[in-house]
Amino acid sequence: MTETTTPAGEPLGTPETAAAPDTAAAPEAVATTGFGLAGEPAVLVLEDGTRYEGRAYGARGRTVGEAVFATGMTGYQETLTDPSYAGQIVMMTAPHIGNTGMNDDDEESNRIWVAGFIVRDPSRVVSNFRAQRSLDDDLVASGVVGISGIDTRALTRHLRSAGAMRAGIFSGDDAALSSGEQLAVVQSGAQMAGQNLSGAVSTVEPYSLPATGERVGSVAVLDLGVKTSTLNYLAERGFDVQVLPQTTTADEVLALRPDALFFSNGPGDPAASDQHVEILRTALRAGVPYFGICFGNQLLGRALGFGTYKLPFGHRGINQPVLDRATGRVEITAHNHGFAVDAPTDRISESSEGFGRVEVSHVGLNDNVVEGLNCLDIRAFSVQYHPESAAGPHDANYLFDRFRDMVIASKENGN
Numbered sequence: 226m227t228e229t230t231t232p233a234g235e236p237l238g239t240p241e242t243a244a245a246p247d248t249a250a251a252p253e254a255v256a257t258t259g260f261g262l263a264g265e266p267a268v269l270v271l272e273d274g275t276r277y278e279g280r281a282y283g284a285r286g287r288t289v290g291e292a293v294f295a296t297g298m299t300g301y302q303e304t305l306t307d308p309s310y311a312g313q314i315v316m317m318t319a320p321h322i323g324n325t326g327m328n329d330d331d332e333e334s335n336r337i338w339v340a341g342f343i344v345r346d347p348s349r350v351v352s353n354f355r356a357q358r359s360l361d362d363d364l365v366a367s368g369v370v371g372i373s374g375i376d377t378r379a380l381t382r383h384l385r386s387a388g389a390m391r392a393g394i395f396s397g398d399d400a401a402l403s404s405g406e407q408l409a410v411v412q413s414g415a416q417m418a419g420q421n422l423s424g425a426v427s428t429v430e431p432y433s434l435p436a437t438g439e440r441v442g443s444v445a446v447l448d449l450g451v452k453t454s455t456l457n458y459l460a461e462r463g464f465d466v467q468v469l470p471q472t473t474t475a476d477e478v479l480a481l482r483p484d485a486l487f488f489s490n491g492p493g494d495p496a497a498s499d500q501h502v503e504i505l506r507t508a509l510r511a512g513v514p515y516f517g518i519c520f521g522n523q524l525l526g527r528a529l530g531f532g533t534y535k536l537p538f539g540h541r542g543i544n545q546p547v548l549d550r551a552t553g554r555v556e557i558t559a560h561n562h563g564f565a566v567d568a569p570t571d572r573i574s575e576s577s578e579g580f581g582r583v584e585v586s587h588v589g590l591n592d593n594v595v596e597g598l599n600c601l602d603i604r605a606f607s608v609q610y611h612p613e614s615a616a617g618p619h620d621a622n623y624l625f626d627r628f629r630d631m632v633i634a635s636k637e638n639g640n
């Protein structure tokens with residue numbers, strides 16, 4: 226789409242003319258003036274004191290969360306409805322957002338989870354044959370406070386240099402608070418490190434989905450924020466899917482006698498999920514085959530005895546190169562993680578928890594971060610990235626086949 230004029234006819238500013246700091250050196254600086262557009266004022270305040278002025282977008286009011294950037298050129302609906310983004314104010318680096326509206330089929334859960342939404346240039350029209358609603362209307366309906374007119378390139382460079390950090394968006398009456406009051410609100414917000422957010426996103430009641438492909442067996446899914454596409458892929462690969470609340474105990478999981486266990490993606494710090502690590506250890510000791518995605522990879526890492534740590538600004542987008550070390554093949558993959566497993570990428574490790582040998586199966590090629598774990602002596606593997614690829618390229622869908630094959634082999638061996 227070409228940017229020309231606003232509805233009122235004012236010319237758009239350009240990022241080049243905006244004052245755009247790209248380091249943390251001048252935290253009190255006003256970074257941009259929202260491209261000089263008309264509209265209700267709103268302000269984005271970072272915990273280091275940086276302020277970005279823009280216009281109110283979505284719901285009016287205030288919100289606080291961890292500011293992160295997502296680099297997908299498409300897929301804002303899947304991003305917004307991914308429960309892993311709970312507690313985060315998400316900025317899209319793609320400048321024009323909302324063009325294709327919202328539709329029922331691309332929902333990754335039944336609501337928008339982001340704590341806030343930052344865009345540069347919201348589309349004034351919705352133009353797609355699948356569109357059923359506008360993004361702006363859905364943000365308002367979900368009470369999600371957003372901001373537009375932000376120099377998202379400058380903000381991305383700032384977060385890349387200074388790291389993901391707490392932020393607040395203030396619009397409506399809250400836009401009139403003094404900058405000192407706004408900063409105090411941001412600085413009193415919770416840090417992402419140390420937060421356990423599983424309870425906020427997990428299903429409260431168990432529910433099940435029947436296999437849609439040729440039946441392989443049953444899988445118990447611990448819902449730590451599971452995405453709809455993941456459940457559909459599991460059902461397609463022949464699993465009767467039993468989705469369990471995050472409060473389920475290890476005994477309750479094993480009492481179901483599942484043929485396999487799956488831990489989903491989800492928000493929060495994996496270091497704050499001891500109870501889920503214990504469930505996984507119990508299931509692995511009982512010989513239940515395991516597959517995990519994202520948060521489920523971090524929890525497998527912890528169950529095996531590795532630590533996790535916070536990345537400076539994380540990986541969020543649908544264009545991240547990952548090396549499959551077994552094949553030498555590079556996959557272009559979807560990511561959404563701010564934490565990672567601390568395991569050696571250059572050699573096979575021995576699990577300190579007695580689960581045998583572990584290899585890092587996949588590494589991120591941008592920064593050599595652990596992107597997958599494979600156990601050589603028990604039936605368990607996981608990936609940090611998103612083979613369900615919603616949104617994103619489908620390079621890694623084969624992992625669902627690998628899981629199905631692992632469970633078939635396990636059943637043939639009477640495990």
Ligand SMILES: NC(=O)CC[C@H](N)C(=O)O
Nearest residue numbers: 309490491519520563564
């Ligand atoms: N998508 C996910 O599962 C994210 C896992 C974890 N909350 C992280 O930020 O790293």
